[in-house]
Amino acid sequence: MIDRERxxxxxxxxxxxxxxxxxxxLILVRELRHSPEKVWQALTDPEQLREWAPFDADxxxxxxxxxxxxxxxxxxxxxxxxxxxxxxxxxxxxxxGWGGKEMRWELEAVDGGTRLTLWHNIDRRFISMGAAGWHxxxxxxxxxxGGNPIGRLVGVEAMKFDWQRLHAExxxxxxxx
Amino acid sequence: MKIxxxxxxxxxxxxxxxxxTEALGFVKKADFSQGPxxxxxxxSPEEPDGTELQLALNDNPAAKAYQQAMFQQGxxxxxxxxxxxxxxxxxxxxxxxxxxxxxxxxTGSTIATLNxxxxxxxxxxxxxxxxx
Numbered sequence: 001m002i003d004r005e006r007x008x009x010x011x012x013x014x015x016x017x018x019x020x021x022x023x024x025x026l027i028l029v030r031e032l033r034h035s036p037e038k039v040w041q042a043l044t045d046p047e048q049l050r051e052w053a054p055f056d057a058d059x060x061x062x063x064x065x066x067x068x069x070x071x072x073x074x075x076x077x078x079x080x081x082x083x084x085x086x087x088x089x090x091x092x093x094x095x096x097g098w099g100g101k102e103m104r105w106e107l108e109a110v111d112g113g114t115r116l117t118l119w120h121n122i123d124r125r126f127i128s129m130g131a132a133g134w135h136x137x138x139x140x141x142x143x144x145x146g147g148n149p150i151g152r153l154v155g156v157e158a159m160k161f162d163w164q165r166l167h168a169e170x171x172x173x174x175x176x177x
Numbered sequence: 178m179k180i181x182x183x184x185x186x187x188x189x190x191x192x193x194x195x196x197x198t199e200a201l202g203f204v205k206k207a208d209f210s211q212g213p214x215x216x217x218x219x220x221s222p223e224e225p226d227g228t229e230l231q232l233a234l235n236d237n238p239a240a241k242a243y244q245q246a247m248f249q250q251g252x253x254x255x256x257x258x259x260x261x262x263x264x265x266x267x268x269x270x271x272x273x274x275x276x277x278x279x280x281x282x283x284t285g286s287t288i289a290t291l292n293x294x295x296x297x298x299x300x301x302x303x304x305x306x307x308x309x
Contacts, residue, residue, distance in 0.1 A: 054211055072214040077233075079214040099213020126210040133211060155211055 004150040009139055009162050012169035015131045024124045026131055030138045032114045034145040036107040039114045040091035042141060043105055052141040054133060054154040061096055064088040070098055074155025128176055132166035133158060180228055182218060185254050186235035186244050187295035190217050193232040196294050200272045201257075203230070221257075230255065235296065244296050251277065253290065254297035262287050262303035 018025045032039055042048040044062030049055070055070040064085055072079040079099075087095035087104075094105040104119040116138075122130045136153050143150050153161050187193035194217060197203045203219035206229050210216070218229035235241050247254060259265050262280045266289050270276060277298060278290040287303045 070212075072212050075211055075214045076216055077214075079212075081213050101213070123210065125208075126215075129210055 003143070003148060004153075007139070007143075007150055007153070007161060009136055009166055012131070012135065012166055012173055015135070015170060015173065017127055017174050019124075023121060024127060026118075026120045026122050026127050026134075028118045028120070028131065028134050028138070030116045030142075031110065032116055032142055032145060034113055036091040036109050036114045038145060039107055039116060040094070042145060043094055043107075044088070044090075048144065050152070051144045051149050052137055052152050054137060054152075055098065061085055061094065062088050062090060068096070072155075073152075074157050076156070128167050128171040128174055131170040131174075132163055135166055135170075136161060136163065182229040182231050183255070184231040184233045185293075185295075185297055185299075186237075186240055187232045187293075187297070188235055189295060190215055190232055190234050193217075193293070193295040194219070196274075197230070197232060200269055200274045201293075201299075202268070232295075248296060248298060251290070251298055253300040254293075256300040256302055258302050258304070260303065262289055262301050265289075265301055 014029045016027050018027060040062070042052070044060050046057045046060065049057050049061075054074075055072050058069040058071075059066060061068055062085075064087055066085045067082060068085065069080055069082050072081075081099045083097045085094075085096045087093055091107055093107075096103060101123075102119075102121040106117040106119075108115040108117070118134065120130060120134070133154065136158050140150060140152055194205060194208075197219045198205060202222065204222050204225065205217075206220040206225075207216055207218045215234065217232045219232065220229050221227060235244060244254070266276065266280050269291065274291050274294075276289055276291045278288070280287050280289045280303075285305055287305065289301045290298050291301070293299045
C-alpha cells in the first residue's frame with residue numbers, strides 16, 4: 001500500500017494521435033522490461049487485467065472469436081459492453097473492441113523486454129483523457145509485471161494521482177488546449 | 178446527505194448535450210469518459226453549483242422499454258422549475274423545440290411540456306404565488 005501512495009506518474013510521453021477522416025486513433029508506445037509472453041498474459045488473463053486495466057473481463061481475451069463482457073470499473077455507475085476478440089496471435093497481436101471502438105495491441109520483442117503499442121480508436125474529445133488514463137494504467141502494469149502490484153488506478157481513483165496534470169500535458173502535446 | 182445529481186436517460190449523449198445547452202439553456206458541468214462510459218452532466222446557469230442533471234446513455238434494454246412506455250403515455254422524465262414559464266416557452270420554442278403542451282394553468286402552477294428529442298417528455302413548472 002505504501003508503494004501505491006508513493007506512486008506519481010512521470011511526464012506525458014510516448015503518445016501520438018492519428019486522424020483518418022472522422023476516425024481518430026490514439027497510439028501509445030511503452031517499453032516494458034518483461035518478455036512478450038509475460039506481457040501477453042497480463043493483457044488477456046482476467047485475474048491480471050483486474051490488477052491494472054480500466055475494465056474487468058469475464059473471460060480470457062486471448063482466444064480469437066471469443067465473446068467477452070467488459071465492465072468499466074471505478075466509474076460512477078457500472079457500464080458493461082460485450083466484445084468479440086477479432087485477433088489473438090499470441091504473443092504478438094491482440095485485437096478487440098471496447099464499446100464499439102477498436103483496440104489493437106502489438107507486442108514486439110526488444111532487447112530484454114517488450115515494446116507494447118496500443119492503437120485505440122477513440123472519440124476525438126476524449127483522446128487526452130484516454131492518453132492520461134492509459135499512461136497511469138501502463139505504469140501500474142509495469143509494476144505488476146515487476147512483481148510489485150500496487151493495485152489498479154482508474155476512473156475517479158486516478159484523479160488523486162496527478163491525472164489532471166497528465167491530461168493537461170497530453171492535451172497540450174496534441175494541440176487540444 | 179445532499180441531492181447532488183439526478184439523471185435522465187438519453188438515446189444520444191452528443192445530441193442531448195446540444196439540446197440541453199442550446200435549446201434549454203443549461204451549461205455543461207462534467208464531461209468525463211473512460212472507454213465506452215461517459216459521465217456527462219449539465220447544471221443551471223442560475224445555480225452553477227446546484228443539482229446536476231446527468232445525461233445518461235440509455236443502452237440498457239429494460240430502461241429503454243420503460244423510457245419508451247413513459248414517453249408514449251406522455252409521462253414526464255424530469256421537471257424543471259422556472260419563474261417565467263411563458264418566457265421560457267417562447268425562448269425554447271424559438272430554438273426549434275417541440276412543445277407537447279403550451280403553458281397551461283393547473284392547480285397551483287402553470288406548466289408546459291416539451292419533447293427533448295432524446296426520448297423524453299420534459300416539464301417546465303412555474304409555481305403560482307398567492308398574495309393573500
